Every structure is written in C-alpha cells, then in structure tokens.
Amino acid sequence: MRLAASRIQLPRGAAKLSNARPSDCPCPRQFSFKHPRQFLVAYQGSPRPQLPFLYPSGQHLSNGQLLRLFSISANHKKFIKETAKLSVRYSLLIFLLTSCFSIASLGILSEQQERAFPSPHEWSLITRFRFRRGKWWQVPENNEEEGFPNWARVYSELQYALNRLENPDKDGAGLAEQEEGGILVPGVGKAGFDLTAKSEEWRQGYYEVLMGMASAAERLDGWVTDKWRRNVWAPEFVESASNPRPKAVLPGMPELPDEEHRVPAADAPETFYLKVITSKGFTTYQRLSAALGYADWLNFRKLPDSAEEMYRWALDIAIAGLPTPEPSTVIDRSTGILSSTAPKESITPNIVYAATNLATFMAGNGKVASALPVFVSLLRARLNADSVRIPALSPQKDASLVGTLISLLSEPDYPPVPPTGDEPLLRGETDRCEEAALKNYIGEILFATAGSSSTQRQQGLSWVRDGVSTSKLAQSLDPIKSNDALRKKCEQCEEVGLESWGKIMTYLAAEAREKKEGADKGGLSSLLWKISGSKGLEEDVESFEGESEGVMLRLNKLRSRMLKEEYDEMDRKFARTFVF
Incomplete structure (x- = not known):
C-alpha cells in the first residue's frame, strides 16, 4: 500500500535559491575532504592559493614572500633618511672641529718653538718649520719615547732645511759658487759657497743648521739606514771589520737590510765643518768654532796628529782676524804663546779661545812642557785686559693687557748676531770661571x-x-x-x-x-x-x-x-x- 505523500512548504527564500546556478551553490572546500596527512604535501604547480602556516619552515618561499621580507615601510624609510642626514651632519661637524683643533695645536706649538728657537724671518715657512723641529728634538725631555735626543730625527729635519737653503729656487736665491768653481776638499768634494749676498741673519741661521747637522752626524757615526730612511741601526748590529760578530736585533725591531740596500745614516761630520770653514761670508768666530769642533772630533776618534793640525788651522784662522798687520808681535804661531809685550787692543777673544784649546789638547796628550807657558800667557792676558762691567738687566716687557696681546700676536724678533770675535779682549765678571x-x-x-x-x-x-x-x-x-x-x-x-x-x-x-x-x-x-x-x-x-x-x-x-x-x-x- 502506498503511503500518502504530503507536500512540504518551503520558505520563500528557498525558491530563489533553487534558481541559482550550480556553480554558485555552496559546497564543502576540497581540501577539507583530504586526509590530514595530505596537508603536509605542497603542490608547486597548484593554482589554488596555499596557506603558509600549514607547511614546514624549510619549504621554498615564493617571490612575493621574498619581496615582502625585504620590503620597507614608509615610516622605516623616513627614519633611515633622517638618521643618514644626522650622521653625515655630525660627522662633518666632528671632522671640522678636530681639524680646527689640530691646526690650532700645531700653530701654538710652532709659535712656542719659534720663541724658543728663533729663525730668520726671510726664510720660507716650511724651512723655518723644519729648522725649529730640528732644534726642538735636540732637547732630551721632548723625546718622550727615548728619553734622549733622537739624532736621526734631528739630522733628517735639518737636512730638509739645508736642502731648501742651498736651493736657488727656494731659500737659496743669491747663493753663488766661489771663484774657480769653489774649493775642493779631498774626500768631501766641493765645499763652501759665497754668502756675501745674504744678510747676517740668513748666514747665522745657515751656520746653526750646519753645526747642528755636524753634531748629529757625530752621534750617527757608524749607523746605517735603508734607502727609504725609515729606520736606523746602531753599529753593534752591523757587521764590519771592527765588529765581525754583530748582535742580533732586539725583538720587535725590523731586520737589518741587505748590504746593497744599506746607506749611512748621516754624512761624515767633516762635510759640514769644512763647509763652514771654507764658505765666504762667515765671521771669524763662526769659522773658528767649526775648526775647533772638527779638531775635537778628530781627537775623539784617536787621531792626534790630524787633530793637532786642525787645532793649528783654527789658530791660523784666529790670527788672520787680528787687527794688526804683524801677528808675530801678538802671538808665536809655532808655540801658541801670547807675547807679554803685546798691546791690549791687539789681543782678541778669538786668539785666546784658539790658544786655550790648543794648550788643553797638548796637555791632554802629554805635552805639558809645551802647554804650561801657553796657559801662563793666557792667564796674564786675561788679567791685564781692561775691565768691563756688563749689567745683567733683562729687557722690560709691557705687562699691560694690550702689550701682552701685541706680544702674543706679533712675531718675535730674531736675536742679534754674536760678535765676530775680532774685538779687543775685555775682562768681565763672567770670565772669572x-x-x-x-x-x-x-x-x-x-x-x-x-x-x-x-x-x-x-x-x-x-x-x-x-x-x-x-x-x-x-x-x-x-x-x-x-x-x-x-x-x-x-x-x-x-x-x-x-x-x-x-x-x-x-x-x-x-x-x-x-x-x-x-x-x-x-x-x-x-x-x-x-x-x-x-x-x-x-x-x-x-x-x-x-x-x-x-x-x-x-x-x-x-x-x-x-x-x-x-x-x-x-x-x-x-x-x-x-x-x-
């Protein structure tokens, strides 16, 4: 028996839904019907959107994901720009401040050096700077690392100044060779210039450079350096005839270069002494000081014959500056004894200076019989000289504010050139020693x-x-x-x-x-x-x-x-x- 069917009344909206297309009908999502283990599988060619949180982190990222990782937001871009601007601004400000501070420090130090070691005003700035540095490094306390003068550095600074002074295109304008091409010294070469066209201040500064280099060369005798002149090595580290078994360099020191790459750290001292002696334009005292310095160096090197010859050359230089046409009435050239009948005005400080050094050398080498009469004649000449009292008055300085500012801003005066030594000998209180x-x-x-x-x-x-x-x-x-x-x-x-x-x-x-x-x-x-x-x-x-x-x-x-x-x-x- 067939059961009776009854019609079910649907809602009004249901009829509309029935007319919709099949594609618009809601249906379960496809992946929801898969087994849970299938969620771990990723299809590279799947057109459907993938869910990143459903896959392990070891999987490959898509291009969009990579771009999203390196993407910068607008706020982040603004922060980076402002930070870069501030960094550049403060970097330039710090650079300018440190540069100004360094330049100011260098200027203050250079001014202090100029007041301590004055240089001729007609020299160029670089020459004066090198000259002052060479003088400054001679003070032991200014060498903090060594505690004693670094003579290699002194020689390098003064050599740079000397090259500029002897260069006609720089500070040597007017410097000329002497007649007949200059004086040739055996073993040294051409020595001496004609300095008569230069001022007294220029010649005094040139003399100080040469004597400073001679002192540095004496300390660097036997030292070697490389062709770049970056390091120097003492004689005990260098193999030579007098040192067949040299010491090994200390740890941390550079190795000694090969023999073909070695050069002497300085020229021979006589190069600079003879340049002063043979130059035309130096005073008698300057030439005499150079001759006595060279004689002392020869005596130090255990060359008594050469040293005595140099001491007598110094005595001849002093005799050449005597104001009398007959030097024999003042001093005996062979013995160095001053005459007891010589006029007071004929005895000069140069003669006394040269004779004292000669007598000291003879006494030190056992010739006391020859040295004693020289000492007696020197003492007699000093005691018979006219007395003079030199007041020890320091120059008055303007202590006012304006005077202090002017003294700080103005360039210090170059000290007066020392006397020539050819003046009559005077007995002062400072000569008692x-x-x-x-x-x-x-x-x-x-x-x-x-x-x-x-x-x-x-x-x-x-x-x-x-x-x-x-x-x-x-x-x-x-x-x-x-x-x-x-x-x-x-x-x-x-x-x-x-x-x-x-x-x-x-x-x-x-x-x-x-x-x-x-x-x-x-x-x-x-x-x-x-x-x-x-x-x-x-x-x-x-x-x-x-x-x-x-x-x-x-x-x-x-x-x-x-x-x-x-x-x-x-x-x-x-x-x-x-x-x-």
Whole structure:
C-alpha cells in the first residue's frame, strides 16, 4: 500500500535559491575532504592559493614572500633618511672641529718653538718649520719615547732645511759658487759657497743648521739606514771589520737590510765643518768654532796628529782676524804663546779661545812642557785686559693687557748676531770661571812635573787653591748668579779644583806617612830622623790628612748640592708638556 505523500512548504527564500546556478551553490572546500596527512604535501604547480602556516619552515618561499621580507615601510624609510642626514651632519661637524683643533695645536706649538728657537724671518715657512723641529728634538725631555735626543730625527729635519737653503729656487736665491768653481776638499768634494749676498741673519741661521747637522752626524757615526730612511741601526748590529760578530736585533725591531740596500745614516761630520770653514761670508768666530769642533772630533776618534793640525788651522784662522798687520808681535804661531809685550787692543777673544784649546789638547796628550807657558800667557792676558762691567738687566716687557696681546700676536724678533770675535779682549765678571780653570791647569801641571822639588809642589798647590777660591768667588757675583748656565759652569770648575786639591793632599799625606813609617823602623837614618824631625813628620801627616778630609767634605757637599739641583731641574722639565 502506498503511503500518502504530503507536500512540504518551503520558505520563500528557498525558491530563489533553487534558481541559482550550480556553480554558485555552496559546497564543502576540497581540501577539507583530504586526509590530514595530505596537508603536509605542497603542490608547486597548484593554482589554488596555499596557506603558509600549514607547511614546514624549510619549504621554498615564493617571490612575493621574498619581496615582502625585504620590503620597507614608509615610516622605516623616513627614519633611515633622517638618521643618514644626522650622521653625515655630525660627522662633518666632528671632522671640522678636530681639524680646527689640530691646526690650532700645531700653530701654538710652532709659535712656542719659534720663541724658543728663533729663525730668520726671510726664510720660507716650511724651512723655518723644519729648522725649529730640528732644534726642538735636540732637547732630551721632548723625546718622550727615548728619553734622549733622537739624532736621526734631528739630522733628517735639518737636512730638509739645508736642502731648501742651498736651493736657488727656494731659500737659496743669491747663493753663488766661489771663484774657480769653489774649493775642493779631498774626500768631501766641493765645499763652501759665497754668502756675501745674504744678510747676517740668513748666514747665522745657515751656520746653526750646519753645526747642528755636524753634531748629529757625530752621534750617527757608524749607523746605517735603508734607502727609504725609515729606520736606523746602531753599529753593534752591523757587521764590519771592527765588529765581525754583530748582535742580533732586539725583538720587535725590523731586520737589518741587505748590504746593497744599506746607506749611512748621516754624512761624515767633516762635510759640514769644512763647509763652514771654507764658505765666504762667515765671521771669524763662526769659522773658528767649526775648526775647533772638527779638531775635537778628530781627537775623539784617536787621531792626534790630524787633530793637532786642525787645532793649528783654527789658530791660523784666529790670527788672520787680528787687527794688526804683524801677528808675530801678538802671538808665536809655532808655540801658541801670547807675547807679554803685546798691546791690549791687539789681543782678541778669538786668539785666546784658539790658544786655550790648543794648550788643553797638548796637555791632554802629554805635552805639558809645551802647554804650561801657553796657559801662563793666557792667564796674564786675561788679567791685564781692561775691565768691563756688563749689567745683567733683562729687557722690560709691557705687562699691560694690550702689550701682552701685541706680544702674543706679533712675531718675535730674531736675536742679534754674536760678535765676530775680532774685538779687543775685555775682562768681565763672567770670565772669572775661565781664569779659575786656567789656574787649575797651571797648578796641576806644576805639581805633576815638580818631581822632588818641594818648592814647585807648593807653587802648584797654591795655584789650585787659588783656582778653587776664584771659582767660589765667581758664584757670588750677580751676573753669574742670574745665569744658570754660568753658575753651573763655575760649580763644575770648583768641583774639578777641589778634586785636584784632594788628590794632591792625599798624595802628600801618603808620602809623609811613608817617611814616618821608615823612621820608626830603626837604624842610623831613623835615629837621625827621630832626633831631628820625628815630631815634624807626625805634624805633617796630621796636617795633610786633616786638610785632605776637609777638602773631601767640601767636595761631597758640593756634589750633593749639584745632584739635588739636577734632580729638581729634571722634575721641573718632565712635569711640563713641552720643554725648550
């Protein structure tokens, strides 16, 4: 039996849905009918959108995902632009500030160097800068790393200045060769220029450069460098005939270059000394100083014959500057003894300077018999010279604000050129130390050559005592007390005199003690000594020993004071940033 079917009434919206297209009918999503394990499989060619969160992170990313990873938002772009602008702005500001500070520091340092080591105003800026640096590096306290002057650096700076001074296109305009192409010196070559066209300040600065390079070359004798001149090596690291087994370089030092790449760190010192001696336009004192410097260098190198010849050449230079047409009336050229009848105005400081160095050299090489009359004639010439009192007055400075600003902004004056040395000799208070040194020399030579002559021994001892008294008196004079260099020189002269005095008294005390001990041993001679002079020998021993102890006490006291002053000065120097 068929059941009756009843019609079901649908909602009104259902009829509309029935008319819709089959494609618009809602149907379950295809992936929802797959097994859950199939969700882990990705189809690279599937046109349907994929869900990234349903796949492991090790899968490949699409191009859109890659672009989205490197995409920058608008706010981020704005932040980057502002940060870049600020970075560039502050970088330029810091660069400008540091540059200005560096330039200002260099200018202040250069100004300090100029006031400490003045240079001729007609030189160019670079030449003056190099000259000042060469002078500045000669001060030990300015070399913080080494603690002593770096002579290789000094030589390099002064060499740069010398090349500019001798270049006609730079600072050497007007510098000319001498007649007949200059003077040829064996082993050195052409030496000497005609400087008469240059000013006195230019010649003085040129002289200081040459003498500074000569001093540096003496310290660099035997040192080598490479062709780039970046490093220098001491002689103990270089194999040579006098050093067949050189030392190995220290750790951290560059290795010594090959022999074909080595060059001397400096030219020979005589190159610069002879250039001063043979140049035309230098004063007598400048040429004399160069000749004596070269002679001292030869004496240091154990070349006494060459050194004596150079000392006599220096004496000839001084004689050539005498104001008299007959130099034989002033000094004996062969012996160096000044004439006792020579007029006062004919004796010059150059003659005294050259003869003193010659006599000192002869005394140091055992020629005391030749040196003694020279010392005596020199002391006589100094004592007979006209006295002059040089007031030790410092130049008055304007202490006002305007004057201080003007002095800071204006260029310092170049110091006056030293005298030529051909003027008549004058006896000033500052020359007392030279007189004391001559007295010490005379006393030592007299005592050393006395032999058994007691009279000559007493004369030598008296000369030494007088020399010590003179140096002690000189330290109390105002011109010497106000000048530290002169005061230290007098202290050194007193130290040498006290040391000689102490040695003489020690020798006399030992000799008297031997005589007393011989008298105490017995015998006929000893009996006569006991009867006649035993008491006198004991008094002599006590007197000599007591005087020797007193002299040694004075010497130790003086040395302790000098050492304390030296330490205090070193503390003051190293406490400052720059020392001039």
